[in-house]
Amino acid sequence: MIVWERRPAPSRALAWATPVLAVALTVLAGGVLFALLGKDPVLAIRTIFWEPLFGPFAGYLRGQIAIKAAPLILIAVGLSFGFRAGVWNIGAEGQYIVGALCGAAAGLALWPAETRWIFPLMVLAGTLGGLVWAMIPALLRVRFGTNEILVSLMLVYVASNLLAWAALGPLRNPEGLGFPGSRNLRQWASSANLELVPGTGLHWGGVAALGAVAAGWVLLARHPFGFAVRLMGQAPRAAAFAGVAPSRVVVLCMALSGGLAGAAGLFEVTGPAGQVSIDFAAGYGFTAIIVAFLGRLHPGGILLAGLLMALTYVGGEMAQQRLNLPAAAISLFQGMLLFFLLATDLLATHRPRWRRAAPSASPLPAAAPEEAR
C-alpha cells in the first residue's frame, strides 16, 4: 500500500513540476470528457491549445490571448503577495469593478475635453478606487479582527450592485436612448486604451501587467517588504521576532492587490470593454485567484499561468464554435486545472512510500495517512 509522508522540506523541483503535471492531467481528463461527449479528443485538445497559437487565425488570436491575459496577470501579481502572507483577498472582482467605476467617473466628468492628461488621471482614480475598496476588509481585519475572506467576498456583491446603479444612473450615456451603459470610452480619444502596436493585443493594461511582474519579482526577492511577506506566511512567530508588524503587512498586501485590481478594471473599461455596462464584470477577479496559485505565487510563474489561462479561454471558444462543444464543458475543463493543481501539490509537500501490508496488530500504517494531512 502507498503511504504519504510529509517531506521535511517541500521539494523545490516538484513545486515547479506540479503545475506542468497538472496541465498534463487536465489534458488527459479533458480528453476523456470530450470523448464521452462524442467529440474527437485529440482534435478538441488541439483546437484549445494549438489553434490559437499556430493555427490559421493565430495572427488575430495571439493578440486576443494578450488582451485576456493582461488583467489576469495584473490582478494575480497583486493577490500573490497577500496569499503568501496569509492575507486572503477573495474580493479582487469587487475591487476591479470599483476601480473601473472610479476611473470611468473621473474621465466622464471631464467629457468631452481632449487632453492627454485625462487617461493618466483615470488610471490614478481607478487604482485608488480599487485600493480604497480593499481597505474596507483590511481595516476591519486589523481593527476588529473580522475575516477578510468573507468581507472582501461580500463586497463583490455590493460592487456589482454599484455597477448596475452607475450604468443605469449617474454614468449612463445621456445620448443612449435610455438604454443602460455609459458613453463609449474607447471612442473618446482622451480615454481610449487602444492597442499600442496593432495586432499584438498589447494595450496599456498589458504594459502595466508586465511592469507589475517585473516590479513584483524585485519586491519579492530583494525588498524588505517581500521578505516580511514570505516570513509572515512561512513562520509567523519568526516574523514577529524579526520585527514584522502583522497589521502593516495586512494593510500593504490588501492595498497592493486592491490597487492593481482597480487599475486592471480601468484598463479594461477604457479598452476591450469600452463602456461601463451592467455586464462589465467578467470574473477576472476570481479567475486571477487560480492564476496566482497556478503560477506558484511567483510573478514569473503568474505571467506564464495568466497566458495559459487566457489560452484556454480563447481556445475554448474556438472549440465551442468548431466542434459545438457545450460552454459548460469548457468551464469544467478550466476547473479541472485548479483541481489537479491542488491534487498534485500533495507531491511537493509529501512523498509516497511503499509499505508492505502491515503485520496484524501494528497501529502505525493505519495512522500514517492521517498524520500526512
Added chain:
Amino acid sequence: MLTRRRLLATGATTATLAAAGLPVRAQGTEPLTVGFIYVGPIGDGGWTYQHDQGRLAVEEHFGDRVRTVYQESVPEGADAERAITQMVLGGAGLIFTTSFGFMDATVNVAQQFPDVKFEHATGYKRLDNLATYDARFYEGRAVIGTIAGRMTRSNKIGYIASYPIPEVIQGINSAFLHARKVNPDVEMVVIWVYTWFDPAKEADAAQAMIEQGVDVIMQHTDSTAPQAAAQAAGNVFTFGQASDMAAFKPVPRIASIIDNWAPYYIERVGAVLDGTWESHAHWGGIPEGEVEIGEITEAVPDEVRAEAEAMIEAIRNREYHPFTGPINKQDGTPWLAEGEVATDEQLISMNFYVEGMTGQIPS
C-alpha cells in the same frame, strides 16, 4: 479563402483584412456558414433555446446549402467581440447575435468585415451589413396580462424584470394596461434582477413576490426557476416565457409567450443565398407568426380563454394594437389621445411607466 488564410498566418491585423475585403462568397460550391451567438446555454428552456430551435430549422430547411455554428453563454461585453470575430474568421457569412448586450460588439466587428452580414436581435444600431430584428413581445404581454388580470384573487400580479430597457418596459406596461382593463383593482409588483438568465436570482424574485401576496407571476427572464418556485408554493399561476415551458402545464403555467424565430431566420438565410440580403430593422409579432401564445390550459375558465383568444385574433388581423389611447404616463400627463396608436418610434424609446403603475423604473 486562401488569401485570407495567408494574411492571417502572417499576423495581419483585422483592419488590413477588412481593407483587403474578405470573404466574398465562393460561387455556390461551398455551403454558407451561418453563425449564432447566444447569451445563455441552449438548454435554458427559454430565450436561447428558442433561437437554437430557429438555427435547427435553418439547417433542416436548407440542408447541405448551409452549415451552422454557434457559441453559447457568451458574456455580454468585452468577450462578445472576440466570439463574433472568431466566427467571421471561421468563415461565417451571416451571423445572428441574439441579445441586446451584443450591440456594440456586433457594430465593431461589422465595421471591420463589410462583406459579412450581421443581424442583431433587439438592438437599434444598424449598418449597411448590420440589420436588426426584434419581435413584438408586447403583443403577447397584452394577452397574458388579460389572463393575469382575470385569474388573480389577491389582485397582485408580479413581473420579474431583467433590465430597464425599452423592450422590457413595453412588456410591463402592456401587461399592466391589459390586466387593469379587465380588473381595475389590480396592482403590479415589479422586481428587477439585472440578468437574462440566473435561475437562483429568478427563484428568489419569485419567492419574494409570493411572500408579498402575489398570485400571478410573469417573467422577462429565461429560466424555468420562477415556474418551479410557483409550483412549490401552489396556488400561484405563471406563464411560459420565450419558450412554452410545457413541463409546468397545466399549473402553475397556464399559458405562454413563445418566440418563434424560425420563419425569420429561414427568410434571411435564404436572402443571403439568393444575394438579395439588405440591412433593415425588422419587427414582427403575432401577425407574422414570430410571437405565439402557447396552449391556454384547463386551469383557465372558458370565458377567459375565449377573451384571450379573441384578443389574439384581433392582433393577428391588425384590428387591435395593444398601445391604443387614451393612455397616460405614470405622472398623469397624457401620452396617447383617445384612439391614437403608439408609433414604433415611441415604442422603441419607451422609458416610462403608464398611469396606475407604482414604483419607479431604476435610473
